[in-house]
Each structure stands twice: as C-alpha cells, then as structure tokens.
Amino acid sequence: MSEIQDSEIPAPRxxxxxxxVTRIWHWANAATIFVMIGSxxxxxxxxxxxxxxxxxxxFDHAWLVLPRFPGWLTIPxxxxxxxGRHWHLSFALVLALGLLAFxxxxxxxxxxxxxxxxxxxxxxxxxxxxxxxxxLAFRFHDPANPTAFNIFQKLSYVxxxxxxxxxxxxxxxxxxxxxxxxxxxxxxxxxxxxSARSLHFIAMALLALFVVVHxxxxxxxxxxxxxRSMITGWWDVPDEDEK
Amino acid sequence: xxxxxxxxxxxxxxAGLVAGCDAVGSSPVGRAVLTRDSDMxxxxxxxxxGRDSLAREYRPEQRSPRFRVNxxxxxxxxxxxxxxxxxxxxxxxxxxxxxxxxxxLSLAQLRSLPQRAQITRHDCVEGWSAIGKWQxxxxxxxxxxxxxxxxxxxxxxxxxxxxxxxxPYYESIDLxxxxxxxxxxxxxxxxxxLPIGHGAPVRLRVERQLGYKHAKFVMRVxxxxxxxxxxxxxGGYWEDSSGYEWYAGI
Numbered sequence: 001m002s003e004i005q006d007s008e009i010p011a012p013r014x015x016x017x018x019x020x021v022t023r024i025w026h027w028a029n030a031a032t033i034f035v036m037i038g039s040x041x042x043x044x045x046x047x048x049x050x051x052x053x054x055x056x057x058x059f060d061h062a063w064l065v066l067p068r069f070p071g072w073l074t075i076p077x078x079x080x081x082x083x084g085r086h087w088h089l090s091f092a093l094v095l096a097l098g099l100l101a102f103x104x105x106x107x108x109x110x111x112x113x114x115x116x117x118x119x120x121x122x123x124x125x126x127x128x129x130x131x132x133x134x135x136l137a138f139r140f141h142d143p144a145n146p147t148a149f150n151i152f153q154k155l156s157y158v159x160x161x162x163x164x165x166x167x168x169x170x171x172x173x174x175x176x177x178x179x180x181x182x183x184x185x186x187x188x189x190x191x192x193x194x195s196a197r198s199l200h201f202i203a204m205a206l207l208a209l210f211v212v213v214h215x216x217x218x219x220x221x222x223x224x225x226x227x228r229s230m231i232t233g234w235w236d237v238p239d240e241d242e243k
Numbered sequence: 244x245x246x247x248x249x250x251x252x253x254x255x256x257x258a259g260l261v262a263g264c265d266a267v268g269s270s271p272v273g274r275a276v277l278t279r280d281s282d283m284x285x286x287x288x289x290x291x292x293g294r295d296s297l298a299r300e301y302r303p304e305q306r307s308p309r310f311r312v313n314x315x316x317x318x319x320x321x322x323x324x325x326x327x328x329x330x331x332x333x334x335x336x337x338x339x340x341x342x343x344x345x346x347x348l349s350l351a352q353l354r355s356l357p358q359r360a361q362i363t364r365h366d367c368v369e370g371w372s373a374i375g376k377w378q379x380x381x382x383x384x385x386x387x388x389x390x391x392x393x394x395x396x397x398x399x400x401x402x403x404x405x406x407x408x409x410x411p412y413y414e415s416i417d418l419x420x421x422x423x424x425x426x427x428x429x430x431x432x433x434x435x436x437l438p439i440g441h442g443a444p445v446r447l448r449v450e451r452q453l454g455y456k457h458a459k460f461v462m463r464v465x466x467x468x469x470x471x472x473x474x475x476x477x478g479g480y481w482e483d484s485s486g487y488e489w490y491a492g493i
Contacts, residue, residue, distance in 0.1 A: 083486065178493055
C-alpha cells in the first residue's frame, strides 16, 4: 500500500447514507430538543426541587434540590415562567408529532428494520468488547460494511428514539392536569405526578448527555463529512475503511 | 485542525441560539405564534379527554401532610378583615351578569345546597403538587339557580384579594369547565372551614387546570359573553399581567 503514489489514491467513495426523512427529522428535532431543554430548565427554575410520589411541595421531602440554572442555559435567558412555558408547550407539539411522523416514515422506508435492528450476535460480550476497543482507537466503522451503525450507535439511537423521547413525552403529558383527567393511567404508570416530574428531569439529563457524546463523536469521526451526510445525505467512506 | 474553531463555533452557536430565542420570543410574530400553545392544547385535550373526564380522586390517607399556602395568604383589606372578624356571616356571594335571576347567597345558603366532596391533587404552575379534600356546592347548581341567559360563554370569578396592591384577583373558565361535575365552590378543606390562607370563605376548584385558575376569596361570579371586557381581555390576572395561558390544563 505504501507504494501507491499520491496521484493514484482513488477519490473517496461517496455513498448515500441518510434518507431525506431522516435528515429533516434530525435537524427539526435538534432545534426542538435545544428549545425543550432550555425552556424546561426555565420551568424547573420556578420550583427547583424534585420529589417521588403523587404530591410534593416545600414541606415534603425532596430527593433533589438544585440551585437555579443560569440565564445562559435557559429560554428565555431572563426569568419568565410564562414565556418558558409558551416555548416548551409549543415545541412539545413539534417534538411529539415529529417523532410520530419519523417513526411511521422509518417503518415504511425500512430505516428502523435495516439500520437500527439489534441483532443477538451484536449484543454478545465478545462483540461489545471488540466494538469498545475499536471506539477507543477512534475506528467507528466496520470496513466490510462502513455505512452500518456500530452496536453502540444502534444502542444509543434506539435508546433515544424508543425510550428517552417517548419517556419525555409521556412524563410531560403526566404533568398536565387536563391530560391526567383524560388518561388517568398516566400518573399511575409513573408512580404519581411528582415521580413523573422527576423522571422527566432524569430523562432530560440523559438526553443532554447523549447530545454531548453525539457531538463529540461527530467531531472525532470527521465533522465535515458527518455533518454533510446529515445535510445532503452523501457520506464519504473514510480512507482507512477502504484498506 | 478545525477542532478548536469548531468547538468555538458550537459554543458561540449555542449562545447565539439562546439570544435568538429571546429575540423571537419578544417579536410580535414570535409571540403570536408561541402563545397559540394554550389554544392548541385546549382543543387537543377536549378531543382526547372529552368534556367530562374526571380528575383523579384520592383516598384520605393519600393527602399531603401539610398543604402549602400559595399566592395571597390574606387579602387584608378593611372590608375583608371585617368579614373575617364576623366569621363571614356578613359575606354574600353575588351571581350576576348574563343570568336570568341574579343571586346573593350567604355562606349558610351555600352550605345548604347539595354538596360535593372530593380529594384531589392541586398542581401549581411552578411544578409542585399537594393533595387535599375540598367540599362545596357544584358551580353548576348555582348557575342553574341563576339561569344562564343566551350568549353567556364564560364564567368570571371576582375576588377579594388585591394584586399589586390595587387590582382584585380575577379568573375565568369556559362553560364546559363551569358545568363539570368536579367544579365546586369549596367552603371546606380537609373537613374544616376553609382557612384564610386557602381562600376563605370560598375558593373555586376547577380540577382539570393548574392552581392559578382556582380563584380564592371569591366575592362574585359573573356570566359573560366575552372576556374582552374583563381586565386586559385575556381572562385572568396572571394571563393579563404575565402572559400565562388562559387554558391551564397543561
């Protein structure tokens, strides 16, 4: 391989990586998540205490008490519970209806079945260990099948799409007294309204962690190629995967 | 190579996005779009839950050990203090506006109407919840006694407590919530007369909405065709003064 002249290095192989539906949802959802976390922290600031159970107020035992989040993290940046709620409740509709549309589309275009289905062999300890070592060596793609998601990608995307986002949506709905009357099971499955509020916060924290890891890996994997593929759909197969 | 600039871009971008949200939120168009949330959720919830879905009711042992007092703890006006000193014997609840027979009811008369008692969860817009038992006549019974006239669309509650030192608290609900079986004018809380901190002599319970809709210290119940003439037109003190949602079911 070392004998190959520079001029003989083939142009990177460009492949179609992400469907249009996936790309639209990715960016709409990225903006929505940004607004939801910022406005959610504003709402949390109105009562920065979390409880387990049905009720919970100042005289009750809080399992978590935090100082207020600073203005550079909240939407709006100044204290306004009313404005934070308008942002949160408007974009909640975008989040929930967007996820539903993405799920339906991804069943029809087989994105879920093709790219996200977890296979038993992938979940074996040997495979997980090999993938972890590959990650630590900054090798994120299987040379034999470079467009396939690796197991950690699959697990995190499946976790976000099928666990975290639905959990955020349903624990959010459980905070609504109108929805609790419409669907009395809502608070019951989460162990009470204040438990739902705590789970809502925990799920938000996990989603924020996902965003941080996701952005870090995009940067490590080659940000221009990765971001381009999520905008245009076309992705260059990394050099080392060709060898 | 691009690592540093890219990280800077992300940080700058993040701060810029927050600032951008402030700009959007304070622009007329942004505000017009963002404040549609109340309306959309109101319609969705009426479709999903229907008119008569019931708020969950709890067992006595599920009540909060201590129920937080919120908002005004005491109107503390000369008129109110005089009423409180007389244990509200001189208090009268006016029911007027678009009604066939305006009413003026004493506390004893309210207590002699058919009663409903319910142990429900009170959810504050700030995020906390407390569970308590409330008892009083259904609002629908009073409205039936007074007889709503054609055109009545909303029920407005005028209160004895002053906000910002001068504006009496006010709130309003639609007729679906006004005639909802759990919508009561509570004069008792946890089997005792309603304490002043919780709105004596009477507070509204409208169980499918957040706490600020549950007007305390109610003095007058008015049937109106439109909210345009009430306060600044958005239907309640917090709606007018701070932009909170009029429909507070979410």
